[in-house]
Amino acid sequence: MAHMLETMAYVNETSWHGLGNKLTAKQPIEVWAEQAGMDWQIKEAPVRFMTESIGSLGAIMSFPENKVLFRSDTNVPLSVVSQRYQVVQPREILEFYRDLTEISGFSLETAGVLKGGRKVWALARTNQSSTLKGNDTVNGYVLLATGCDGTLATTAQFTSIRVVCNNTLAIALANNSGAVKVPHSTSFDPEAVKRKLGISVTSWDSFMYKMKAISERKVKSIEAANYFLRVFTDSALPASGVTNERAMKKVQSLFEGHGMGSQLTSSKGTAFGLLNAVTEFVDHERRARSVDHRLESAWFGPGATLKQKALDQALLMVA
Structure with a gap:
């Protein structure tokens, strides 16, 4: 198989990872299950x-x-x-969104299977959207994912997607927990997860308030260089640290005008531009064995960790 991605489906424009079966809008959960490759147990x-013993079984x-x-x-x-492990079925991931799409105005945009079925996810757009200076629109989403290989708890996560570049960024909630995680040692209760996640306007407004603040924070060249150094330096290593020179050169180039949306008022010479240079690098530019390896990293692995570090460093600039 050329990809870890078994199957996936999406609606609207081609998804940022460029893979999957395109669906028309407002398809029922049953169609999503079939087209996203999630109609199995x-x-x-x-x-x-x-x-074995010598010469015989x-x-x-x-x-x-x-x-x-x-x-x-x-x-x-x-x-x-x-034996204590409690399975969450692929169909349960989609069913999580049934009332949200039928009653609350959410719309499924992409869903699929990674690593032959070891990870499954679905991403739905909420009815939350905001626009920063320069007509820079950011939409709100809820991502639900689970794994059955011991690498991922069932995780519900607020996620933002910047329209101009399809950069994805986890949204930190008011309690500083970016996600609701249900370990596989306990049963998955979708309604309890929704209540704990607090699918509400408050979390989105808080996030966008922070995005507005960093979009108005102008940065000098030396600040930009120091920001990227902090993001790409591993503080767990000796004092000198270890940096990825190729990555730093790339994000610097993205920030300085080569990134998607880098010339918008919200990003040009701002802390928001610094953050988007890193998220674009992780989502679109970072070396990966395949597109779906990059997707897994950007949402669940080292790429997600790097984006969170970039967000934390950007917020420190307006603290």
Whole structure:
């Protein structure tokens, strides 16, 4: 398989990762499940293994402490987990949005499967949107994702997408927790997650207030250089730190006018421009084995961590 991406679907313009089946708007959950490759179940089976002796096969043994998770449609194994592990089905990820799309004005925009089924997600646009100086529009989304390989709890996350460049950025909530995470040792209660996430105007307004503040914070060349140095230096390493010179040169170039939307009033020579140079680098430019490796990193892995660090550093500039 050329990609980790098993299948995905999207509506509206081609999604920023450029992959998937295009759907017309307002499709029912059932169509999304089929077109996004999420119309299968995660099944469980006991762990069995074959012992060997010289010249012959041995006995079939069991390992009762663990179980195998596998796909119902292909029987392909996904992972080995403990008996306490509680599965969240691909269809449950989509069903999370049913009342939000039918009652609350949300609209599913993309959903899909990564790593052959080990990760599944869906992203829906909320009815929240704001525009910064220079007609720079940012829309609000809710991302729900889960994994079955031990690398991702079921996670509900407010996410913003800047229209001009499709840069994605997790939204920090008022309690400084950017997401609601449900470990697989407990059951997934979608209604409880929605209540805890607080799908409300308050979180969005707070986030956009911060974005407005950094879009009005002008920065000098030396401040920009120091910002990128802080973002791309690993403080856990010795005092000299280790930086990625290629990455720093790239984000500097994006900030100085080569990035999408970098010439808008909100970004040109501002802390918001610094932040968007990093998010564009992570979402579109960073080296990756494939587009879907980049997507996984940008939403769930090192790329997401780097974007959060960039946001934290930008906010310090207006503290």
